[in-house]
Amino acid sequence: MAVKVIEESQIGAQADSTPPKTCIPLTFFDVFWIIMPPVKRLFFYEFDQHSSSQHFIETVLPNIKHSLSLALQHFYPFAGHLTTPDHHDSVPEIAYSEGDSITLIAAETDSDFQHLSGHHARDVSEFFPLVPKLEYSQLIAVQVTLFPNSGFTVGITNSHVIADGKITTHFVKYWASICKLGAQNPVLLSESSLPFFDRSVVNDPKGLDKLYLKQMREFEEMVKSFQVANALTPGHPIIDKVRATFVLGRVEIEKLKQWVTSKMSSTFHVSTFVIACAYVWVCWAKCKRDEDVERLFFGFSADCRGRLDPPLPKFYFGNCVRGCAVQANKRDLIGEDGMVVAAEMIGREVERLNKHSVMEGAETYISDISSVMGSGAKGLSVAGSPTFKVYETDFGWGRPKKVEVVSIEDSGAISLSESRDDESGGVEVGLVLNKIEMDCFASLFEEALKSVTETDWIHGCPNFISGTA
Template sequence: MAMATLLETCRVLPPPTAELTVPLTFFDIRWIHFHPIRRLLFYDYPCSKEHFLDTLVPKLKQSLSLTLKHYLPLAGNLLYPLNIDDEKPVFRYVAGDSVSLTIAESSNGFDELVGNHARDADQFYDFVPEMPPVKLDEPNYKIVPVIALQVTLFPDSGICIGFANHHSIGDASSIVGFIRAWASITQHGGDDEFILTKQGDSSLPIFDRSVIKDPNGIDSIYWKVIRETPLKSSSFPLPTNRVRATFILHRADIKKLKDLVWAKKPGLVHVSSFVVTTSYVWTCFAKSGEELVADDVLEFFGFAVDTRARVDPPVPANYFGNCFGYGIAKIEHIKLVGEEGFVIAAEAIAEDIKNRVNNKDQVLKGAENWLSEFEKLSQVRILGVSGSPKFDLCSADFGWGRAKKLEVLSIDGENYSMSLCKSADSEGGLEIGLSLPKERMEAFAAIFADGLR
């Protein structure tokens, strides 16, 4: 298998600007030990190596510098205190801080990589940068870089933008905002457009932590637990022993699934595209397992919930950081894989959204216990979901059009997860990414296709 060839590694600095220190809220602290979030955007853009190196790369560096001016914490680091008794971690940007940018070239088949069929998961790590290691440059802190970027050329075929970020710096909404800003500034040759158009419905990012209310001091509760675990540098989970594949639910499929739920559960509210898509994938996934599972074993489905508009008072849409809770559904194995499994799953997910997720009094209830709840969830049979069609990352247009494919590499972890985004090829459709062992993927694909018939 051809590898990516490294052409250059450089550091990109924002224009000279004032220093900035931003505290971590409880939403951020809980992700300090989590693996980096790794994503790839593939663009169908045939260009020569000469044009890439002489024109595109300088433009991307220049626009990245300008983008970092608006997203300063990304150019900085997480400062992790070594003497942990008296202080908590912070994000800090000081003059000279920068982001690592790798430029590479690959002779891998572009069309093969952006296909939907099962492909070896390991090869995708050629296109995403390793996070720079944790450093001990200062006596009182470990210095933790929060983002790394890579741009890979497939000569005369396309370009891949790969990015890895520390989860504590920001959630999907925040990181997607940053990538879209970088794309807009690259496309327009400056940041006027980005500042004026207010990128979709949110303007420049805000880092003001006072918008996050924490009267019960959950940040201190979390920090007491988090600091017990030593901080270490991240690495790729290779070999993954997995294949990646993409499944598409077209608008007509989604309508059919909704009609099926409504026929059996006419009173159910919140039967959204998200609900029927995730329920359908969850049931197919449960049926695809080889191992024998006792009938009464509980199967869990977990999903992140952006709480910005769901708390009182609401948090501004352009708040940069983490701001999400989670939804959870659980069903006995025998019911989930049974004939009515899909409808039962849809009801369980829809009910959790109605009663907890969309309820301002409930969405953050019990947040002080989230760390121990997550610990328990890592021990059970669970399928998670990464990303949301609401944050349309593929719309990040660097001047090369809409991205042809999004691959979320972070779903290669030990627990199984699916990625979810708007479909590039099917208007109103959704694209589901999965990373599974080869045999299980084959079983899943057959069950998925069969169920839609």
Template sequence: MATLLETCRIPPPPGGAAELSVPLTFFDIRWLHFQPIYRLLFYDYPCSKAYFVETLVPKLKQSLSLTLKHYLPLSGNLLYPLNTNNDEKPVFRYVAGDSISLTIAVSDNDFDELVGNHARDADQFYDFVPDFPPVKNDPFYKKVPVIALQVTLFPGRGICICYAFHHSLGDASSILGFMRTWALISRFGGDDELILTKQGDNSSLPIFDRSVIKDPLGIDTIFWKEIREEPLKSWSFPLPTNRVRATFILHQADIKKLKYLVLAKKPGLIQVSSFVVATSYVWSCFVKSGEAAGEEVGENVLEFFIFAVDVRARINPPVPANYFGNCISYGMAKIEHKRLVGEEGLVIAAEAIAEDIKNRVNNKDQVLKGAENWMSDIKKSSGIRVLGVAGSPKFDLASADFGWGRAKKTEVLSIDGEKYSMSLCKSTDSDGGLEVGLSLPKERMDAFAAIFADGLRSS
């Protein structure tokens, strides 16, 4: 278990803006009632508790403060109106004196067990997740903290950094920029390197200007009217999860083999990427594992696969790559259960996902078509059978190097939720490979592992 050493508040350095308000776009409002994003980064870095407390922790605190100079809204709060009967919308606001919560802990858990790929008890990972500070009320708003951080030492073995992040503030691209910036400032001992990089590369520091998001239909108002009567939730960990977590590696050779199998059956198919074949294979194995674990499903029941899509470069006009906020749409495939569990399940899944990417996701005229209906579509989808995706190989969180090298392992705790999701990222151990993370009941995980391995051996 983890022993807390301290929980402190880290403010930006003095001398910055006294106040900053950032409105929410329709991309942000849709995430207001979703659970926070929890991610863990495990670093293989043996050090003593004394060195950690006396040297590393002060360095991490100082570098975090300097990072917040460039990311002021993270130090602030989401202001959620108490009176939702008018059209006033939530806003992110920073005022001088605001700060971010940082927890420092030490753990006697087995580091090597935690970073393994085999099935492990999912509950144990929550020892390394910080609690969000409590929501506070002022006369007109609920003040909701948007991020909390925890750094945990495994003496003589490694370090874990966890962030808990309110999804309405930003997407994976946004939080990756923040974590890389914190890591860079920590590694170099200051932000001089960051400023120099900014001069040569305009995408180095974040843009919070919401005017880059065009909303001629007033979708932000449509979304706010649809959800403003819902009470703002207080999130807690889903313990006990009754799940195990495991990681499955698709090596580069496996991915090439899967592409060959798909293209041999569908030679004219476009967009047969590593993402397409990896997710298609996992989706088909996942649905088959339900049957193997005793699940009974009608053969004509629809199975859905949903994945997030960064649309910064996909909409017209495009949004700068360094825009901090949510700028994501989604892709979707749906297939009858009997077809997905059949011999051609992989090919059928790959065709459905690839066609959606070609016809809608990569089409600037289609990628946001019907966006005004997203909130109502979410409500309608509550009863469907779905596998989602958290993360993307495009956003390499493990590359956030604090001076300890690449993270040895990343874990996405958000996939422990009620609906099933897979995590997907670059493999840390296999060049050109991908890591797939799953959180499932043990019986189903055993079934999935057997189907996953058998499929690669026989393909």
């Protein structure tokens, strides 16, 4: 893949539209992400077949840059930087001064747009040149890459410490809407669409921010060991790994729900999220060749804005998620009732969050995660959510043809989003595995879905679910 940089710009908010200088303290929700690798997301947009590089540079790119500047008027902390405190036990802050900016790279490539924006297995290394690198203390960077006569991509790399996925995707959609509709659109200017910056609404009477800061420094070595054990090397693609996308349609999801519900030993709401995660976890477990691994875990994050007392504004700016993790014996996941085991474990954890305070056990949150990772267990976590509605990110050239979370090969996560082509409630799952495991996963995934559509799940059980695949 050849990628040629056309220009590199520094984009800041328009003068006099932001505070001259401000510091935003990190809360304990933010501190957890300090040592984590950045998030890299890539949006593919199809372009007119006869659009030239000149048209892109003279017409498309200026509009993208100008609208980004306008969006930063309301999301200016993205242009700031993370401070390094003088004292070891001091919590870092996000510092912003008027004139701060983010890097926007414009590039051109001779790569195959249709190939890269497909669902089939593609080498992970093909995506790295399309997303920008973050310099030290930077919080976000953007790269727009033209595929002449085919389309272009918008690649975004951001530090997780600045904000969670809900806010970063909201920022990108806000920017895209300005690019398409103009900055004076009343929907964009309404208070319900603007970020809320006041960190004082996050109560921390127990000093969790400093506790987490201390624990995260100790946790860092364990994270590195976990990455090595799971063949994850942030920023350095591993030669045998491929990424692929799998779709669970609304019909398949509903039939999976019916079957799992009919087999459950307890009653709880089996949501689309629960069933999709359980399905992927079981497929993944069946493809792992680690004979010595007995325990497998599954991790996901829950938005806490509406779960706190009092609840936070919908677009509170920052991180406001709590991680959750469940563990199961591998033999149970790959056994006859593996789907039921997985769904019950994930579903019960979701139900626990909904019934109890999300702050319950907050003091031991990091140590609990450490114990899971330090136990030798391997597993998956989730990046993204169907609730983010990433396929609504329209810069004026229609919905994205494809959205990829490039950074899942760094984190060992799956990506989860709404389905572009099944708007009735389907989901897309992005996955990175080595080639042998990916072939196995694809075979299991497709075989089971075929069984779903051809079998009466109340009276029959596909071979995959019964453990004989």
